[in-house]
Amino acid sequence: MTTAMYVLLLVAVVLANSPFLSQKWFGIITLPRKHFGHHLVELAVGYALTGVLAYVFEAQAGPVHQKDWEFFVVTLALFVVFAFPAFVWRYFWHSRNHA
Template sequence: METRMAIVLLCAALAANLPFILNKVAGVWAVPRKHVGWCLLELGVLYFAVGGLAYLLESQVSPVHVQKWQFYVTTFSLFLVLAFPGFIARFFWKRRA
Protein backbone atom coordinates (compact mmCIF):
# COMPACT_ATOMS: atom_id res chain seq x y z
CA MET A 1 0.00 0.00 0.00
CA GLU A 2 2.80 2.45 0.85
CA THR A 3 4.46 1.81 -2.50
CA ARG A 4 1.32 2.76 -4.41
CA MET A 5 0.95 5.95 -2.39
CA ALA A 6 4.59 6.86 -3.01
CA ILE A 7 4.11 6.28 -6.74
CA VAL A 8 1.08 8.58 -6.83
CA LEU A 9 2.83 11.30 -4.82
CA LEU A 10 5.95 11.21 -6.98
CA CYS A 11 3.87 11.27 -10.16
CA ALA A 12 1.85 14.18 -8.78
CA ALA A 13 4.98 16.17 -7.92
CA LEU A 14 6.47 15.54 -11.35
CA ALA A 15 3.22 16.21 -13.22
CA ALA A 16 2.57 19.43 -11.29
CA ASN A 17 5.92 20.88 -12.35
CA LEU A 18 6.00 19.47 -15.88
CA PRO A 19 4.03 22.32 -17.55
CA PHE A 20 6.52 24.85 -16.19
CA ILE A 21 9.64 22.83 -17.02
CA LEU A 22 8.86 22.00 -20.65
CA ASN A 23 8.98 24.75 -23.27
CA LYS A 24 6.62 22.89 -25.59
CA VAL A 25 2.83 22.97 -25.45
CA ALA A 26 1.64 19.52 -24.31
CA GLY A 27 5.22 18.35 -24.73
CA VAL A 28 4.76 18.29 -28.52
CA TRP A 29 4.35 21.72 -30.15
CA ALA A 30 7.29 24.09 -29.95
CA VAL A 31 6.38 27.72 -29.36
CA PRO A 32 8.70 30.73 -29.03
CA ARG A 33 7.34 31.68 -25.60
CA LYS A 34 4.90 29.50 -23.72
CA HIS A 35 2.03 31.57 -22.29
CA VAL A 36 0.83 31.04 -18.71
CA GLY A 37 -2.58 30.00 -20.05
CA TRP A 38 -1.06 26.95 -21.72
CA CYS A 39 0.68 26.05 -18.46
CA LEU A 40 -2.58 26.26 -16.52
CA LEU A 41 -4.43 24.17 -19.11
CA GLU A 42 -1.70 21.51 -18.98
CA LEU A 43 -1.81 21.64 -15.19
CA GLY A 44 -5.53 20.85 -15.20
CA VAL A 45 -5.13 18.00 -17.68
CA LEU A 46 -2.26 16.51 -15.67
CA TYR A 47 -4.31 16.81 -12.46
CA PHE A 48 -6.96 14.57 -14.00
CA ALA A 49 -4.30 12.19 -15.33
CA VAL A 50 -2.78 11.77 -11.87
CA GLY A 51 -6.29 11.38 -10.44
CA GLY A 52 -6.94 8.62 -12.95
CA LEU A 53 -3.73 6.87 -11.92
CA ALA A 54 -4.72 7.15 -8.25
CA TYR A 55 -8.19 5.79 -9.05
CA LEU A 56 -6.65 2.87 -10.93
CA LEU A 57 -4.27 2.01 -8.10
CA GLU A 58 -7.02 2.31 -5.48
CA SER A 59 -9.36 0.07 -7.47
CA GLN A 60 -6.74 -2.68 -7.49
CA VAL A 61 -6.57 -2.73 -3.69
CA SER A 62 -10.16 -2.18 -2.56
CA PRO A 63 -13.51 -0.78 -3.68
CA VAL A 64 -13.16 2.86 -4.66
CA HIS A 65 -14.67 5.32 -2.19
CA VAL A 66 -17.13 7.86 -3.54
CA GLN A 67 -15.82 11.41 -3.10
CA LYS A 68 -17.66 14.71 -2.99
CA TRP A 69 -16.58 18.09 -4.31
CA GLN A 70 -14.60 18.95 -1.15
CA PHE A 71 -12.15 16.14 -1.87
CA TYR A 72 -11.47 17.41 -5.39
CA VAL A 73 -11.02 21.01 -4.25
CA THR A 74 -8.55 19.89 -1.59
CA THR A 75 -6.55 17.65 -3.92
CA PHE A 76 -6.43 20.34 -6.62
CA SER A 77 -5.18 22.83 -4.02
CA LEU A 78 -2.45 20.40 -2.99
CA PHE A 79 -1.59 19.88 -6.66
CA LEU A 80 -1.17 23.65 -7.01
CA VAL A 81 1.11 23.69 -3.97
CA LEU A 82 3.23 20.98 -5.60
CA ALA A 83 3.39 23.13 -8.76
CA PHE A 84 4.74 26.16 -6.90
CA PRO A 85 8.49 25.43 -7.38
CA GLY A 86 8.07 25.01 -11.13
CA PHE A 87 5.99 28.19 -11.36
CA ILE A 88 8.62 30.20 -9.49
CA ALA A 89 11.45 28.76 -11.58
CA ARG A 90 9.64 29.58 -14.84
CA PHE A 91 8.22 33.03 -14.20
CA PHE A 92 10.14 34.65 -11.33
CA TRP A 93 13.64 33.20 -11.41
CA LYS A 94 16.05 35.60 -13.08
CA ARG A 95 18.26 33.80 -15.60
CA ARG A 96 21.80 35.03 -16.00
CA ALA A 97 22.86 35.96 -19.49
Template sequence: MNASVSVWLVLAAAIVGANLPFLNQRWLGVIPRSAPKTLGLHVAELVVCYFLVGALGLALEKADGQIYPQGWEFYATTAALFLTLAFPGFVYRYLFKRHA
Protein backbone atom coordinates (compact mmCIF):
# COMPACT_ATOMS: atom_id res chain seq x y z
CA MET A 1 0.00 0.00 0.00
CA ASN A 2 1.44 3.37 -0.93
CA ALA A 3 1.50 6.44 1.31
CA SER A 4 -1.38 8.16 -0.46
CA VAL A 5 -3.75 5.28 0.16
CA SER A 6 -2.63 5.15 3.81
CA VAL A 7 -3.42 8.83 4.29
CA TRP A 8 -6.90 8.47 2.80
CA LEU A 9 -7.54 5.37 4.88
CA VAL A 10 -6.63 7.18 8.10
CA LEU A 11 -8.77 10.18 7.14
CA ALA A 12 -11.77 7.95 6.39
CA ALA A 13 -11.25 6.09 9.68
CA ALA A 14 -11.05 9.43 11.51
CA ILE A 15 -14.33 10.63 10.00
CA VAL A 16 -16.10 7.40 10.92
CA GLY A 17 -14.47 7.17 14.35
CA ALA A 18 -15.26 10.77 15.24
CA ASN A 19 -18.96 10.43 14.39
CA LEU A 20 -19.52 6.86 15.59
CA PRO A 21 -20.13 7.76 19.27
CA PHE A 22 -22.93 10.14 18.36
CA LEU A 23 -24.71 8.12 15.67
CA ASN A 24 -25.72 5.10 17.74
CA GLN A 25 -26.34 4.04 21.33
CA ARG A 26 -23.96 1.07 21.29
CA TRP A 27 -20.56 1.22 22.97
CA LEU A 28 -17.99 1.57 20.14
CA GLY A 29 -20.79 0.71 17.72
CA VAL A 30 -20.75 -2.95 18.79
CA ILE A 31 -21.74 -3.57 22.42
CA PRO A 32 -25.44 -2.90 23.09
CA ARG A 33 -26.51 -0.77 26.05
CA SER A 34 -29.82 -0.86 27.89
CA ALA A 35 -29.79 2.83 28.82
CA PRO A 36 -29.05 5.74 26.46
CA LYS A 37 -25.52 7.11 26.54
CA THR A 38 -24.89 10.38 28.32
CA LEU A 39 -22.67 13.18 27.06
CA GLY A 40 -19.87 11.94 29.31
CA LEU A 41 -20.01 8.47 27.75
CA HIS A 42 -20.03 10.01 24.28
CA VAL A 43 -16.90 12.00 25.11
CA ALA A 44 -15.20 8.94 26.65
CA GLU A 45 -16.01 6.92 23.54
CA LEU A 46 -14.71 9.76 21.38
CA VAL A 47 -11.37 9.62 23.25
CA VAL A 48 -11.19 5.85 22.79
CA CYS A 49 -11.91 6.25 19.06
CA TYR A 50 -9.20 8.95 18.82
CA PHE A 51 -6.63 6.52 20.20
CA LEU A 52 -7.86 3.68 17.95
CA VAL A 53 -7.52 5.86 14.85
CA GLY A 54 -4.10 6.98 16.09
CA ALA A 55 -3.07 3.35 16.50
CA LEU A 56 -4.20 2.65 12.93
CA GLY A 57 -2.15 5.59 11.68
CA LEU A 58 0.86 4.42 13.66
CA ALA A 59 0.54 0.89 12.28
CA LEU A 60 0.28 2.17 8.71
CA GLU A 61 3.28 4.44 9.25
CA LYS A 62 5.28 1.52 10.65
CA ALA A 63 4.32 -0.64 7.66
CA ASP A 64 5.45 2.14 5.33
CA GLY A 65 8.84 2.53 6.96
CA GLN A 66 10.17 4.60 9.82
CA ILE A 67 7.95 6.04 12.56
CA TYR A 68 8.73 9.73 12.91
CA PRO A 69 8.87 11.19 16.43
CA GLN A 70 6.09 13.68 17.21
CA GLY A 71 5.88 16.41 19.83
CA TRP A 72 2.90 17.61 21.81
CA GLU A 73 1.97 20.01 19.00
CA PHE A 74 1.16 17.08 16.71
CA TYR A 75 -1.19 15.51 19.24
CA ALA A 76 -2.87 18.83 20.05
CA THR A 77 -3.48 19.42 16.34
CA THR A 78 -4.81 15.92 15.65
CA ALA A 79 -7.10 16.11 18.70
CA ALA A 80 -8.49 19.43 17.47
CA LEU A 81 -8.98 17.96 13.99
CA PHE A 82 -10.72 14.91 15.47
CA LEU A 83 -13.10 17.16 17.44
CA THR A 84 -13.79 19.16 14.28
CA LEU A 85 -14.62 15.95 12.41
CA ALA A 86 -16.99 14.97 15.24
CA PHE A 87 -19.07 18.13 14.83
CA PRO A 88 -21.66 16.68 12.38
CA GLY A 89 -22.38 13.75 14.71
CA PHE A 90 -22.65 16.08 17.72
CA VAL A 91 -25.08 18.33 15.86
CA TYR A 92 -27.16 15.35 14.82
CA ARG A 93 -27.32 13.95 18.38
CA TYR A 94 -27.78 17.11 20.44
CA LEU A 95 -28.76 20.09 18.29
CA PHE A 96 -30.94 18.66 15.51
CA LYS A 97 -34.66 19.04 16.29
CA ARG A 98 -36.61 15.82 15.84
CA HIS A 99 -40.33 16.14 15.30
CA ALA A 100 -42.44 13.23 16.50
Protein backbone atom coordinates (compact mmCIF):
# COMPACT_ATOMS: atom_id res chain seq x y z
CA MET A 1 0.00 0.00 0.00
CA THR A 2 1.15 3.49 -0.75
CA THR A 3 1.28 6.44 1.61
CA ALA A 4 -1.77 7.96 -0.09
CA MET A 5 -3.81 4.85 0.76
CA TYR A 6 -2.81 5.02 4.42
CA VAL A 7 -3.66 8.71 4.55
CA LEU A 8 -7.02 8.08 2.89
CA LEU A 9 -7.90 5.29 5.33
CA LEU A 10 -6.91 7.44 8.30
CA VAL A 11 -8.96 10.38 7.02
CA ALA A 12 -11.95 8.09 6.40
CA VAL A 13 -11.82 6.67 9.93
CA VAL A 14 -11.50 10.13 11.50
CA LEU A 15 -14.30 11.66 9.40
CA ALA A 16 -16.58 8.67 9.99
CA ASN A 17 -16.18 8.84 13.77
CA SER A 18 -16.11 12.60 14.29
CA PRO A 19 -19.89 13.23 14.08
CA PHE A 20 -20.51 11.04 17.11
CA LEU A 21 -17.73 12.34 19.34
CA SER A 22 -18.82 15.94 19.85
CA GLN A 23 -21.94 17.95 20.67
CA LYS A 24 -20.78 20.57 18.19
CA TRP A 25 -22.17 20.49 14.67
CA PHE A 26 -19.22 20.07 12.27
CA GLY A 27 -17.01 20.79 15.28
CA ILE A 28 -17.94 24.48 15.15
CA ILE A 29 -21.55 25.24 16.16
CA THR A 30 -22.56 24.22 19.69
CA LEU A 31 -25.99 22.62 19.81
CA PRO A 32 -28.04 22.04 22.97
CA ARG A 33 -29.02 18.59 21.69
CA LYS A 34 -27.55 17.04 18.60
CA HIS A 35 -30.20 14.90 16.88
CA PHE A 36 -29.52 11.81 14.81
CA GLY A 37 -30.28 13.84 11.67
CA HIS A 38 -27.34 16.10 12.49
CA HIS A 39 -25.12 13.03 12.67
CA LEU A 40 -26.37 11.79 9.30
CA VAL A 41 -25.65 15.12 7.62
CA GLU A 42 -22.15 15.20 9.09
CA LEU A 43 -21.60 11.59 8.04
CA ALA A 44 -22.71 12.38 4.46
CA VAL A 45 -20.40 15.39 4.28
CA GLY A 46 -17.53 13.30 5.64
CA TYR A 47 -18.20 10.62 3.02
CA ALA A 48 -18.21 13.26 0.28
CA LEU A 49 -14.94 14.80 1.51
CA THR A 50 -13.35 11.36 1.65
CA GLY A 51 -14.52 10.71 -1.91
CA VAL A 52 -13.05 13.99 -3.14
CA LEU A 53 -9.73 13.19 -1.47
CA ALA A 54 -9.75 9.70 -3.02
CA TYR A 55 -10.44 11.23 -6.44
CA VAL A 56 -7.52 13.64 -6.04
CA PHE A 57 -5.17 10.83 -5.01
CA GLU A 58 -6.31 8.67 -7.93
CA ALA A 59 -5.88 11.55 -10.39
CA GLN A 60 -2.32 12.08 -9.16
CA ALA A 61 -1.49 8.40 -9.65
CA GLY A 62 -2.85 8.15 -13.19
CA PRO A 63 -6.07 8.18 -15.18
CA VAL A 64 -9.27 8.11 -13.12
CA HIS A 65 -11.37 5.04 -13.77
CA GLN A 66 -15.13 5.18 -14.23
CA LYS A 67 -17.12 4.05 -11.21
CA ASP A 68 -20.62 2.61 -11.26
CA TRP A 69 -23.22 2.70 -8.51
CA GLU A 70 -21.91 -0.53 -6.96
CA PHE A 71 -18.63 1.16 -6.07
CA PHE A 72 -20.41 3.93 -4.17
CA VAL A 73 -22.67 1.49 -2.30
CA VAL A 74 -19.69 -0.58 -1.16
CA THR A 75 -17.63 2.46 -0.12
CA LEU A 76 -20.61 3.93 1.76
CA ALA A 77 -21.06 0.64 3.61
CA LEU A 78 -17.36 0.65 4.49
CA PHE A 79 -17.62 4.26 5.70
CA VAL A 80 -20.55 3.33 7.96
CA VAL A 81 -18.57 0.39 9.34
CA PHE A 82 -15.72 2.79 10.13
CA ALA A 83 -18.23 4.91 12.11
CA PHE A 84 -19.41 2.00 14.25
CA PRO A 85 -17.05 2.45 17.26
CA ALA A 86 -18.04 6.08 17.87
CA PHE A 87 -21.72 5.28 17.21
CA VAL A 88 -21.65 2.58 19.90
CA TRP A 89 -19.87 4.91 22.31
CA ARG A 90 -22.36 7.72 21.69
CA TYR A 91 -25.63 5.80 21.81
CA PHE A 92 -24.92 2.78 23.99
CA TRP A 93 -22.12 3.58 26.46
CA HIS A 94 -22.10 7.38 26.75
CA SER A 95 -25.82 7.81 27.50
CA ARG A 96 -25.77 4.96 30.02
CA ASN A 97 -22.91 6.51 32.00
CA HIS A 98 -24.38 10.03 31.94
CA ALA A 99 -28.04 9.31 32.67
